[in-house]
Amino acid sequence: MSKTAPKAPTIADVARDAGVSVPTVSRVLTGAANVSDEKKRRVLRAIEYLNYRPSAAARALVVGRPKLIAVVAGNTSQYGYAETIRGVEESARGAGFSVTITVVESADDAAVDRAVELVLAQPIAGIIVLKFDPPGVATLHRLPKDMPAVAISGIREAGVPQAVLNEAAAAKELVEYLLDLGHQTVHHVRVPPSRREDGRTTGWRRALTERGIAAPAIFDASWDPRSGREIGREIALRDDVTAIFCGNDEIAMGVMRGLRDGGRSVPEDVSVVGFDDHPLAAMWSPALTTVKQDFAGLGSRAYAMLSGLFSGDKVRRFSSEMPTLVIRESAAPPARNR
Amino acid sequence: MSKTAPKAPTIADVARDAGVSVPTVSRVLTGAANVSDEKKRRVLRAIEYLNYRPSAAARALVVGRPKLIAVVAGNTSQYGYAETIRGVEESARGAGFSVTITVVESADDAAVDRAVELVLAQPIAGIIVLKFDPPGVATLHRLPKDMPAVAISGIREAGVPQAVLNEAAAAKELVEYLLDLGHQTVHHVRVPPSRREDGRTTGWRRALTERGIAAPAIFDASWDPRSGREIGREIALRDDVTAIFCGNDEIAMGVMRGLRDGGRSVPEDVSVVGFDDHPLAAMWSPALTTVKQDFAGLGSRAYAMLSGLFSGDKVRRFSSEMPTLVIRESAAPPARNR
DNA sequence: TTGAAAGCGCTAACAA
DNA sequence: TTGTTAGCGCTTTCAA
Numbered sequence: 154m155s156k157t158a159p160k161a162p163t164i165a166d167v168a169r170d171a172g173v174s175v176p177t178v179s180r181v182l183t184g185a186a187n188v189s190d191e192k193k194r195r196v197l198r199a200i201e202y203l204n205y206r207p208s209a210a211a212r213a214l215v216v217g218r219p220k221l222i223a224v225v226a227g228n229t230s231q232y233g234y235a236e237t238i239r240g241v242e243e244s245a246r247g248a249g250f251s252v253t254i255t256v257v258e259s260a261d262d263a264a265v266d267r268a269v270e271l272v273l274a275q276p277i278a279g280i281i282v283l284k285f286d287p288p289g290v291a292t293l294h295r296l297p298k299d300m301p302a303v304a305i306s307g308i309r310e311a312g313v314p315q316a317v318l319n320e321a322a323a324a325k326e327l328v329e330y331l332l333d334l335g336h337q338t339v340h341h342v343r344v345p346p347s348r349r350e351d352g353r354t355t356g357w358r359r360a361l362t363e364r365g366i367a368a369p370a371i372f373d374a375s376w377d378p379r380s381g382r383e384i385g386r387e388i389a390l391r392d393d394v395t396a397i398f399c400g401n402d403e404i405a406m407g408v409m410r411g412l413r414d415g416g417r418s419v420p421e422d423v424s425v426v427g428f429d430d431h432p433l434a435a436m437w438s439p440a441l442t443t444v445k446q447d448f449a450g451l452g453s454r455a456y457a458m459l460s461g462l463f464s465g466d467k468v469r470r471f472s473s474e475m476p477t478l479v480i481r482e483s484a485a486p487p488a489r490n491r
Numbered sequence: 492m493s494k495t496a497p498k499a500p501t502i503a504d505v506a507r508d509a510g511v512s513v514p515t516v517s518r519v520l521t522g523a524a525n526v527s528d529e530k531k532r533r534v535l536r537a538i539e540y541l542n543y544r545p546s547a548a549a550r551a552l553v554v555g556r557p558k559l560i561a562v563v564a565g566n567t568s569q570y571g572y573a574e575t576i577r578g579v580e581e582s583a584r585g586a587g588f589s590v591t592i593t594v595v596e597s598a599d600d601a602a603v604d605r606a607v608e609l610v611l612a613q614p615i616a617g618i619i620v621l622k623f624d625p626p627g628v629a630t631l632h633r634l635p636k637d638m639p640a641v642a643i644s645g646i647r648e649a650g651v652p653q654a655v656l657n658e659a660a661a662a663k664e665l666v667e668y669l670l671d672l673g674h675q676t677v678h679h680v681r682v683p684p685s686r687r688e689d690g691r692t693t694g695w696r697r698a699l700t701e702r703g704i705a706a707p708a709i710f711d712a713s714w715d716p717r718s719g720r721e722i723g724r725e726i727a728l729r730d731d732v733t734a735i736f737c738g739n740d741e742i743a744m745g746v747m748r749g750l751r752d753g754g755r756s757v758p759e760d761v762s763v764v765g766f767d768d769h770p771l772a773a774m775w776s777p778a779l780t781t782v783k784q785d786f787a788g789l790g791s792r793a794y795a796m797l798s799g800l801f802s803g804d805k806v807r808r809f810s811s812e813m814p815t816l817v818i819r820e821s822a823a824p825p826a827r828n829r
Numbered sequence: 830t831t832g833a834a835a836g837c838g839c840t841a842a843c844a845a
Numbered sequence: 846t847t848g849t850t851a852g853c854g855c856t857t858t859c860a861a
Contacts, residue, residue: 210614211854213548235568253589276548410774436748549838
């Protein structure tokens with residue numbers, strides 16, 4: 154009984170076992186050239202017998218183009234992120250590509266560098282960065298310029314090709330809906346913005362400005378629904394707030410809970426709307442009025458753009474899509490209007 | 492102007508530019524041996540100047556052990572899955588490993604084979620499979636036996652090393668809590684089980700059996716909260732159901748919504764409990780009584796076990812942890828007891 | 830259709 | 846401390 158670890162069989166082992174040359178084995182593996190049926194059969198039998206698997210590393214080395222793409226994100230479990238990643242993975246898998254995911258903890262140089270380093274340490278064909286947040290934006294700027302990359306986000310920006318969701322337009326529409334219901338103004342609870350201001354906030358501001366309404370002070374939430382709850386409690390103490398536009402559904406649910414903690418009811422006392430159309434938004438009571446975002450589709454589009462970059466043909470540098478309004482129960486006319 | 496794509500610089504280019512030999516460059520890259528300060532400086536300068544990056548493929552080929560691990564799962568965006576993956580990624584990243592994630596669409600041979608094929612096509616050091624569901628279980632059985640692998644799940648099973656959450660014990664405790672509240676029996680809405688029966692269902696059954704209660708018929712939900720809602724509506728029509736144990740929080744929220752649709756209130760008319768402690772469970776009204784599962788910790792433990800496998804020392808084949816009961820507002824004594 | 834030979838970019842072993 | 850020589854496992858010329 155040998156004490157050495159059983160080394161994995163190589164293509165040479167297969168060739169020997171099948172009584173053919175190494176290149177012949179390679180040919181049946183890649184299907185690159187014709188091989189006589191007889192030899193092909195023998196090779197296949199040897200592969201089966203030895204339980205042989207081509208070495209991905211060796212293959213990548215000689216072929217040059219890895220079948221691996223990297224997704225870099227500030228987060229992976231948050232609804233929008235997770236769905237987007239799902240979309241990328243699904244498309245990539247369909248095309249025979251694997252995807253690595255690596256998270257950038259923060260926008261600090263150190264964290265960003267560490268993440269970029271890690272990503273580039275793998276044999277990757279290209280990178281998709283989710284720049285929904287500052288870490289993502291920072292990462293994008295530190296990628297080697299010769300690496301095929303596409304960015305995903307909710308806001309347009311020059312530079313690399315991008316797949317975006319037109320959040321600003323959708324947010325504007327949502328806020329206008331609230332205004333049309335009769336609210337004098339709409340307050341905004343935002344989630345951590347990707348830059349100074351992101352699409353959702355911009356849309357909100359625009360809707361207000363167009364109607365000559367001064368934008369009230371913004372409430373800042375984190376990604377944690379509990380931060381929304383605290384803000385909700387705070388708002389419950391005021392009586393000048395009748396409509397709230399939240400940066401995402403999870404925060405909206407937190408806000409609603411906080412409002413309820415403070416004795417306010419939704420939508421009777423105050424209307425609350427979210428953004429994203431989280432799977433639980435429809436289950437909530439009252440069911441959440443929100444904007445449906447096709448995150449998985451966004452991920453697919455990003456993959457498609459990246460894949461276009463590989464093939465070298467000139468690709469669209471920009472792909473935008475419009476989220477859609479989903480009206481449910483959490484918004485209603487203000488009390489005085491009923 | 493050349494028309495050829497600018498080829499990436501190799502270690503040889505660096506050596507030439509720095510006026511040293513290739514191995515010397517390698518030595519400063521890996522830090523494997525001493526290099527004089529003078530040459531080191533020159534090498535570093537050349538690397539910087541040429542914007543050189545070592546080829547991950549070549550390195551993996553010669554070193555043998557890739558710095559990449561694969562996570563295979565039936566799903567990536569569901570709360571428990573996403574959190575577990577987050578835990579794996581975080582630990583792996585800390586150790587300088589990247590992680591690929593690939594989803595197995597179903598337990599069909601074809602789907603499983605395709606996924607396994609894709610996974611093995613990358614130069615990976617090991618695999619972590621999330622066998623919360625049938626696709627995961629099927630995948631586990633098709634991995635080459637010489638590939639380091641660890642499974643993650645809620646139920647113990649022989650074979651590969653495993654990191655688990657003791658769901659059965661936690662479920663039992665939760666059901667007993669309901670029984671102690673005075674409920675005659677507890678109904679169960681389960682999520683798709685990983686095998687014939689999974690931990691949560693087993694714990695529920697045990698709690699009932701121990702008290703001599705016959706387990707009532709199980710309601711089967713999918714992973715979609717809407718399926719819970721339908722079941723809730725159905726249950727709202729009956730008056731023999733006073734307590735419901737749901738397979739996870741999202742389904743529990745769906746069930747509660749369905750109950751409400753049918754005019755029943757929680758917990759006054761019927762108590763509902765979930766499993767997982769989803770971030771929104773505490774925001775819900777009434778706040779959900781549930782069991783807190785440390786998914787991210789589960790992912791970390793799995794990574795630690797896999798990493799132990801690499802180093803070759805004998806590792807624990809099994810790592811279990813106990814989820815904890817979180818009592819909130821969605822369960823109360825049955826109406827007749829108040 | 831097939832095999833011999835070369836080489837992908839890197840690290841490891843060996844001498845000097 | 847440094848360079849020379851091998852060789853990782855595969856694909857790709859190039860001849861035959």
